[in-house]
Amino acid sequence: MRVQYFVNLNFWFIFLIVVLYQIDVSAQNKIKFSGKILDRETRQSLQGVEIFISNTTLHAISDKRGEFAITVPPGNHIIKLKMMGYQEFSDTIHIPLNVTRFYQQFLMVPIVYRGETVFVVAERFKSNLNPMVHSISIPMMNKIPIFAEADPFRAMQYLPGITSINDYSGELYLQGGNSDQTMILYDGVPVFNPYHLGGLFSTFNMDNIERIDLHPAGYGAAFGEGLSGIVNIIPRTEISRTKKFKASIGLLNSKVFTQFPLGKGTLGIAARRTYFDVVSRIIKEPNAYYFYDIQGNYSFSFGKNNFFALSTLFSKDVLKNTNISPKAPSWGNWILSLQWKRVLKKIFYLESQIYLSQSVMNAQNDRSNGQQINVDNYVQTQGWKGHLFLESGNHVFQSGFDLKQISIHYQWRIFNAYDLENFIDPPQNAFFDYAPPEYRYRKKPIFYALFFQDNFRLNQKLFIIPAVRATYSSLSENIDWQPRFSIRYVVNPIVNFQFSYGTYYQYMYTLKQNDGKTIIRPFSVLFVSDRQDGTQPLKANHYVGKIEFRIQPNLFGEIVLYHKSLFRIPTVMNELPHFKRYPHTASGFSLLVKKEKGLFNGWVGYNYSKSIVKTSFPFPAGYERRHSLKVVLTLSFPKGWEFSSNFFLTSGLPYTPVIGVRTKIIDPSSLPVPETIYGDINSAHFPAYHRLDIGIVKKWGNKKNHTWELRFQIFNIYNHKNPLYYDKFSVNNEFNLPLVPTINLSYKR
Incomplete structure (x- = not known):
């Protein structure tokens, strides 16, 4: 209260x-x-x-x-x-x-430079077409002190309305929804397992990101299949005749980024690699893990009205062990996309894109000691989509399509995997909760989606956005209609109100709950709704209200209220190796006050979120953090010095407590077996989670635009022991990350 x-x-x-x-x-x-x-x-x-x-x-x-x-x-x-x-x-x-x-x-x-017309018209068409979209500044995110490595997902966790379950996870829980309800896109292309190190970091290199578009509850008809929201990572695709170079080395990895003119366009490449495996060889540790990723973009234009962008991303994680051969477990992603943008008479704008996205995990090991680790998992989608903008009077019409086929193949046999049980026990739980040691699943659905949206400006103060999206799945054999509506009223230059309503469907989902014990999740298996299996797509109705206000020219604020009714959500019941589908509700509000420029900048955010599983005895979802306060502060000083800090204070996660133990006689000829008695599901909570991180940055350079940056950060500076998970009678067996100092040196020109 x-x-x-x-x-x-x-x-x-x-x-x-x-x-x-x-x-x-x-x-x-x-x-x-x-x-x-x-x-x-x-x-x-x-x-x-x-x-x-x-x-x-x-x-x-x-x-x-x-x-x-x-x-x-x-x-x-x-x-x-x-x-x-x-x-x-x-x-x-x-x-x-x-x-x-x-x-x-x-x-x-x-x-004026080649291709500029496309950018100008695209920006004009897209501005204010969906008032619920947030474009997140990369320079601001780079200032946030984050554990070990600048990461877009970890930086987003500092925003109100986005939560995490523990320090080891970069997963995004958006406005009371589960992590699999947040669709992750790379330049509009779905990424199925966008994490390194089992979820600790994302696969996206901050050096190659132009911006991040966050579409929370109430987003427009151009996107679908994210029950709670969409995160679209936009890579650098500008056409520039300027050469850029940046290299950095830290305790975790080294990375490099370069951008230079090539032919009629611009080529950008970003790469990074960890060196855990090098350290493991030095200390003769049998387990050797490393990851690397490469991102590339080539942008070019024909005249002022045609723009092309070829983008690719490749990531791979490898877990080597001297006892696991000949093929160590590895997993990763590969994305390839070609995008075309064209302007006709500055009132007609077209985008078209063909793409391929693949997420794989492989392992092969058959040893004489009976250890078997054979994994052949992949999810692949290829598609074509288009997006049209047409301006007519006070209207900006949008329409488009998205055609794609998804190939899903899961197959594994895991027995006596002693070497992997040190990481995940049992190892197959990396795929989904209570997964069997031997499993096979194959699907090949086709999806067709069409949408229409009208951005109608009644006058200088009132904007109305009716929209509809229709999706057909070859497995459900049904057309799912998704009406959406937004209204925006500008009271005056410093205050405006917004309201959005929408119906959303999601066809792919995971079978994972937050028990805290399975920390490493290298490859989450995605299932697809299929009428033959008796499963229907997940559904949600969103109701969102928003107030934006300007306190001073450089001081902004917003208040967001939301309610989501979710249906057919897979839910695991306590200590039972099966899932049931229940309706959920997610409701809450957030308050944000933000200052973006000046010697002092940052934000203060508070979020109240309530996520309830609607069974006959309703209980909170395992990822619910009821209250959350986040403070991000950056101070700039003379001579290139900069200080930054983050403070987290959130409610503890819910858990199901043990209330006693009783003996149970299974066989009269045998001794009684102890049986644990649990209380109501998620009726108890961990202590409040709190943490303070700080960062100190020193920048220096010369007149030839050569810049050096030394960054020193301390994660959890007062070393608070935040409980990680509940194990029978104690919440203090394992803890989140302790005090962790990191240092990073970078050079750019």
């Missing part, structure tokens, strides 16, 4: 600040400042230009005629105009005291 009271108090405090600010502004003399913004070369009106008045919170966006209007006090003001593809405009204007209206025309200079 205290936490809820604290959150409510903060909400009304911020609301009061906004109201008082509005009253203060309203008390001043107001003059209507309007204008029109044109392209300097073509004299065409520019829609979507952001207009800022310096040292105020005043802000506007130009309409389709390039016009805008802001109410300002008289006096001298610095006006700034910003739009992707154009040089930033800044000028001082004088608003006379004795007028009620003031008008001025502005000309913006385009940035």
